[in-house]
Amino acid sequence: MDIHVEQKTIQTDEEGYLLNRDDWSETVAEEMAAQQAEKDHVKLTETHWGLIHYFRDYYELNKVHPTMHKLVTTLGRQHGEHFHDEKEYEKYLYKVFPHGPVQELCKLAGLPKPLDDVEG
Secondary structure: OOOOEOOOOEOOOOOOEEHHHHHHHHHHHHHHHHHHHHHHHOOOOOHHHHHHHHHHHHHHHHOOOOOOHHHHHHHHOOOOOOOOOHHHHHHHHHOOOOHHHHHHHHHOOOOOOOOOOOOO
């Protein structure tokens, strides 16, 4: 399932993860989201972009993607009083990324497919 953007073909694996991280751009992420949106009717919002960039930055610093636990414990606190409850923030993330927040964020951020326990 390759992605076609700006007269270029971007190669992905069978699940849609980029084969070459250097191919990532916001335009590529938008096209990936558009393909998913055809099924789910979801468009990228400011929240999506904030999380995508968080994943890219985290990966750049740590050479691994954040786990769901890390995502919930760090960003839940930053997103306001109503997300101090980690379970509520996790539910929110699943509403934003219904096919699995870590998996979808890795894909949209151009990161390798998470192989470890993404919920841990």
